[in-house]
Amino acid sequence: MLSTVTIIGAGIHLKGQAFFQESPKELVDEVWQIIDKNYVDATFNQVDWRAVRTEFLDRSYESSEDAYDAIREMLEKLDDPYTRFMDPDEFRSMQIDTSGELTGVGIQLSQDQETQELIVISPIEETPAFDAGIQSQDVITQIDGQSTEGMDINEAVNLIRGRVGTDVVLTIRRGERELEFNITRARIEIHPVRHSRKDDLPGGVGYIRLTQFSQLAADEMRTAIQELEAEGIEGFILDLRSNPGGLLQASIEIARMWFDEGDIVSTVNRQGVAEVQRANGRALTDKPLVVLIDGGSASASEILSGALRDNDRAVLVGTTSFGKGLVQSVRPVGNGGGLAVTIARYLTPNGIDIDKEGIPPDVEEEISEEIREEMRMDRTLIGTERDPQYVRALEVLREKIAAANGEATTSSVPLAVP
Template identity: 65%
Template sequence: MVFTKRGLVLGATAVVLTTVAVTGAGIHLSKSQAFFSESPKELVDEVWQIIDRQYVDATFNQVDWRSTRTEYLGRNYTNPEQAYEAIREMLGKLGDPYTRFMNPEEFQNMQIDTSGELTGVGIQIAKDEKSDRLIVISPIEESPAFEAGILAKDIITKIDGRDTLGMEVNEAVQLIRGERGTSVTLTIQRGVEEIDYPITRDTIEIHPVRSRVENTNLGAVGYIRLNQFNANAARDMRDAIQELEREKVVGYVLDLRSNPGGLLNSSIDIARMWLKEGTIVSTVNRQGEQDRKEAQNRALTDKALVVLVDGGSASASEILSGALQDNHRAKLVGTQTFGKGLVQSVRPLSDGSGLAVTIAKYLTPSGRDINKEGIPPDVVQEMSDEERKQLQANITNLGTVKDPQFSKALEVLQKTLAGGEDGFPVEAIAQ
């Protein structure tokens, strides 16, 4: 889970990382928590009130929210666990997997700074509404899950043999997480095939940006791979672009494949490095448009740009790619993105537990609501599972001619440099 300073997260990161740190710290009750232990019904009403005030859909997804309050406050709760179970049941009526309750331990575990060291298998997961199981948003590059061959959009059917049908994300995280050196077996459904993946948990380092000059028949091309929109991503992206400009590259390929998202502000800051003008994103709450972010005439380059996307490009990745596509700044190459267009506010509750509530959705500059739909690429370039596995097995081939989608990106870049396809600035063509 990734927070901004104001507690806002994007849809794709509004799932619990299975790379949360293992901590031995205990949960200590404050005075308000001690009061709650005697009145667990208070917490049920606290959650109801937050949803009533903030939830993005004023119809509560066609749920009679007031009668729901009467139903759940009419029950007797003798301990916190009963209240927790009731809250999860109550939130389940909304049919929104990203509005969810976390008990004190779960809430404590997910509050990890994005620059911290993480321990786990290295995947981000969400609830798949179609199968009622867990779906992989993306494996983190070079993590144990990535190296084992886990792919974006894989369905997790079992965790150490336990069926995931109906399982909530928080419960799955508890089963998958563990100490470094221990193992967990994920049973993955991919198409009609089910495969067991034994994975050894490890410490995971996240490097948000990797860049280099790739010498091609077009000349020097700047290749930038952005893995995650964490606290360091904008700074590292700026450094990468400035260094590649000094190298006199003729154009850029920005790789957002399998990037599950992260900080909202990071995606906006990075978009401004590529866009001279135009809208980047707007967020809409139940009262209407809440905020609109614009470029600020601070672009670091106007050279031709192609962006690589796939089914693991989600949330903040979709904000960036949607902004570049709608403003005709870049061509998108690859496959349809994941389709996560929701913003959550994460709130601490009176007993030390937490609540993530969907408060807004975001729209691309042209007004597209991509939630559950994703962003279609301008140029479709599929890759087989085998090709993706080969790239995961040897990530040094990413962004080279051995990478089929990168090769297609070079073709698109070449057409732009040769004669200028619609969608790139004139200045870029002249380079």
């Protein structure tokens, strides 16, 4: 079970830890101070944030659990599912998730700001949730029979996580249908990059599937590009479908592998543009590139897709991405806890804010529920002639390769895939 957090920096707050050992009230105030100085919305969701401090510091706290409950109540006033407090167990779990190893069922959750429904951004491939049939955009309505109405994302994460080998029953709404899934929790090590040479076009195609922007992602992507370049392929297809995102820095490092010059992403906080990340002249390839995206491509996936599109480095094929354009900073607080704070919005190089809108593809290619289920049951079909979005990406890549070589081509001739 993954949390929807993009880590951009985590400093150790020893002062907060020392204070918390003396008084839980100090933790409440530490969290208030961090929000006051860093939260992206200077109006705090039209809340009188100073009055909130007075309200919560006037209370008495007998235990750490009292402080945790108060902090979560305080953060609810921001109406931001991505700004959240993590107790020590939750914080440790989050750190494990971003390291490339997780314990749970393999879902990344979001919470709709208007309906407060718990929405699956994407199941991680080769995890219990993926194998069971959980899909992007599924709405979780019950966890082990308990309604999720009014439940915040932290509580849902706690209920879905658990000991390896135990089961959790998720009831989900998919369109008009209600479905129930009994899923066994597991410990999963995720290698986020898979790559292979494919001979679906003359000269060969380098196919790279990136499933998560973990700490392992950049190194594995570098290896994939270098190995495929050594095989002399003519172009690349980068598959970001159902990639729910992860570490912001990983997306920046990977973008730099594809182009030498240009902006990658800018972050905008409540004072304005805070930082612009740019390419650094260290691209690993200039071969033609097509990127596959869909409704499960979120956050860091959208940063990478937007950077490649806006710099005319790649053509995007598939369906519109998820639409998460907010950046969180995660830092330790108190005695082992953690705080994720929305500190900025990110913009693509062309200044586009995709939050709640997503990135539309340059070439739209839908995929039927029947074929999606077929590929879920047999993952070896992904990136083959049985995968319509991959086949469309091949058509586009063939045109880009021909253009790069100065050859004439037409998109009206269907591609023959062996």
